Every structure is written in structure tokens, then in C-alpha cells.
Amino acid sequence: MWGGSHYPRPGPRSRYVLEEAALSTPAAEHAPGHASADGIAARAHGLTKAYGSGETSVIALDSVDVEIARGRFTAVMGPSGSGKSTLMHCLAGLDTVSAGQVWLGDTEITGLKERDLTRLRRDRIGFMFQSFNLIPTLNAAENITLPMDIAGKKPDEKWLDQVIDTLGLRDRLKHRPAQLSGGQQQRVACARALASRPELIFADEPTGNLDSRAGLEVLGFLREAVDELGQTVVMVTHDPGAAAHSDLVLFLGDGRIVDEMERPTAEAVLERMRLFTGGSPQTPGSDVIRGHHEESPPPGAAPADAPSLDKD
Numbered sequence: 001m002w003g004g005s006h007y008p009r010p011g012p013r014s015r016y017v018l019e020e021a022a023l024s025t026p027a028a029e030h031a032p033g034h035a036s037a038d039g040i041a042a043r044a045h046g047l048t049k050a051y052g053s054g055e056t057s058v059i060a061l062d063s064v065d066v067e068i069a070r071g072r073f074t075a076v077m078g079p080s081g082s083g084k085s086t087l088m089h090c091l092a093g094l095d096t097v098s099a100g101q102v103w104l105g106d107t108e109i110t111g112l113k114e115r116d117l118t119r120l121r122r123d124r125i126g127f128m129f130q131s132f133n134l135i136p137t138l139n140a141a142e143n144i145t146l147p148m149d150i151a152g153k154k155p156d157e158k159w160l161d162q163v164i165d166t167l168g169l170r171d172r173l174k175h176r177p178a179q180l181s182g183g184q185q186q187r188v189a190c191a192r193a194l195a196s197r198p199e200l201i202f203a204d205e206p207t208g209n210l211d212s213r214a215g216l217e218v219l220g221f222l223r224e225a226v227d228e229l230g231q232t233v234v235m236v237t238h239d240p241g242a243a244a245h246s247d248l249v250l251f252l253g254d255g256r257i258v259d260e261m262e263r264p265t266a267e268a269v270l271e272r273m274r275l276f277t278g279g280s281p282q283t284p285g286s287d288v289i290r291g292h293h294e295e296s297p298p299p300g301a302a303p304a305d306a307p308s309l310d311k312d
């Protein structure tokens with residue numbers, strides 16, 4: 001399934017517009033024909049992404065083939081610069097590809113016009129970022145429904161109630177972001193991503209700005225979104241403990257998917273990540289092992305770099 005060859009290409013223009021992405025999605029009705037019949041929420045074939053041209057060209061993704069199963073929680077891990085964010089952005093239609101094809105459900109998104117792509121992202125994808133991107137002047141309830149309000153779509157009240165209760169936000173709805181803790185703000189961002197019942201939720205380091213307790217909470221909610229609400233989640237993370245909450249970990253190395261792990265444990269993921277660095281926590285890229293780019297431990301230190309967000 002994996003592998004491929006080099007396709008250096010001039011860097012295409014980036015379509016990444018943070019505000020639009022951060023606002024997540026309004027009402028995605030799961031219209032018949034949208035979702036792929038084979039249980040695949042998104043897939044890429046020969047996905048190649050190069051930045052820049054000539055000698056300065058960087059191949060961020062190198063002919064990646066990947067399928068994201070619907071109703072599952074997939075984590076994407078790999079050393080810094082291995083292409084995790086680029087993969088997420090290309091799968092989400094936030095960035096152009098240099099070669100290859102990307103589908104969301106049965107819709108091929110490569111080649112879509114910007115306007116169609118914007119609508120597709122808005123209607124069918126939910127986004128969560130490390131920075132919560134909440135609007136400070138709006139309360140939690142208004143932040144949650146803002147993308148739908150902008151699109152002029154009415155939320156499904158029953159679903160919204162379920163999301164709000166699942167995330168434990170019922171008594172926080174009138175609070176503005178500044179009146180909420182970091183964990184609560186991320187929960188609001190999570191509710192915003194879920195509110196429209198998108199086909200796919202992309203979470204880029206959703207626990208990166210949180211302490212471990214709040215991070216655990218958010219991971220628990222993403223897990224519940226999959227188990228109880230039937231959502232599909234793809235999460236980019238540096239943290240083996242966070243990845244342990246997923247069903248499947250995809251490991252990226254040098255722009256290729258080099259391995260995958262079903263039912264991961266933090267220890268197994270940590271061990272796998274060590275292979276990228278030759279077992280040495282001092283090797284470049286080993287920030288991945290400790291997570292969140294902390295400073296290196298002294299040589300010979302015990303694996304206190306162990307996962308910070310354990311499953312149990």
C-alpha cells in the first residue's frame with residue numbers, strides 16, 4: 001500500500017486560510033452519495049507535495065497512498081518535518097498537491113475549483129487546531145454555531161445538544177473564551193468541529209497547548225466522538241500518549257508512510273518512534289519522543305520522556 005517515487009515539482013500556491021479553516025464547518029448533512037460506500041472517509045493515491053523549486057525544492061510528501069477508515073480514530077505521527085501537517089492539509093483540501101489524487105468520500109478534491117473546495121471544507125470537514133481560534137467577543141454557544149450561522153444553516157438541535165452534553169459544556173455556554181480554562185476552550189473548539197456533524201474531523205496537535213489533564217480530557221472527547229457519535233477523526237500529534245487514544249497510528253518518515261500500528265499503546269508507539277532516531281533521545285527529531293519540543297534530557301536519563309498523555 002505504501003511507497004512511491006520522487007516527483008519534484010514547483011511549489012504550488014498555498015490555499016491555507018486559517019480563519020476559514022478554524023471556523024470549521026457548518027451543517028454537513030450526510031447527503032447520499034457523499035460518503036464512499038466502502039467505509040473510506042478519505043484517501044490519497046500517489047500524493048506528492050513539493051515546496052519550492054530547483055535546488056531549494058523540498059519534497060514534503062513523496063507519493064503517499066493512504067486510506068482513512070470511516071468511524072475510526074487515526075493518529076499521524078513522525079519526526080519533525082516528516083510531512084504530518086502537509087498530509088493533513090492536503091487531505092483536507094487546505095493545500096494544493098503537486099501530484100496524485102485525494103478523495104473525500106467519493107468526491108475527488110484534487111482539481112476542484114477554490115470555490116467548490118471552500119464549500120466542501122465548510123460542509124463536510126471539521127477542524128481543530130492547537131490554538132483554539134475562538135472568537136473572543138462571542139460566548140461558547142455562539143462560537144460553536146458560528147460556522148453554521150455564517151453559512152446560513154440551521155444546526156440540528158438534537159445533535160448539538162448531544163455534542164454539548166458529551167463535551168460537558170452545558171453550563172458554560174454563556175461564557176466567553178476568556179472566562180473558560182484552556183481545556184474548556186479546546187472543548188468548545190471540539191464542539192464547533194463536531195457541531196455540523198462533519199464527515200471527517202482533522203485535529204492538528206489538539207492537545208499541544210493544554211496541560212496533561214486537559215489534554216487527556218480532549219482526547220477522551222475525541223474518542224467519544226468516534227465511539228458514541230460515530231465520527232471519523234484524524235489527529236496529528238507528537239505525543240505517543242495522545243496517539244494511544246487512537247485506533248490506528250500511521251507513521252510518517254521523510255514524506256512517506258513507513259509503518260502503521262493498530263490498537264496502539266503509548267509504550268509501543270514510543271518504541272516505534274525510537275527507530276526513527278536510532279534509539280538515541282539526543283538524535284535530531286527525537287523531540288517527537290518527548291513530545292512538544294521539550295529540551296533533551298541529560299544523556300543516559302531514564303525514559304522520563306515517556307508518554308505524557310496515557311490512555312488510562
Ligand SMILES: Nc1ncnc2c1ncn2[C@@H]1O[C@H](COP(=O)(O)OP(=O)(O)OP(=O)(O)O)[C@@H](O)[C@H]1O
Nearest residue numbers: 051052058060078079080081082083084085086087
Ligand atoms: N510552506 C512551506 N514552504 C516550504 N517548505 C515547507 C512548507 N511547509 C512545510 N515545508 C517543509 O515540508 C516538510 C514537511 O513539513 P510538515 O510541516 O508537513 O512536517 P511535520 O511532520 O508536520 O513537522 P512538525 O512535526 O515539525 O510540525 C518540512 O521539511 C518542511 O520544512
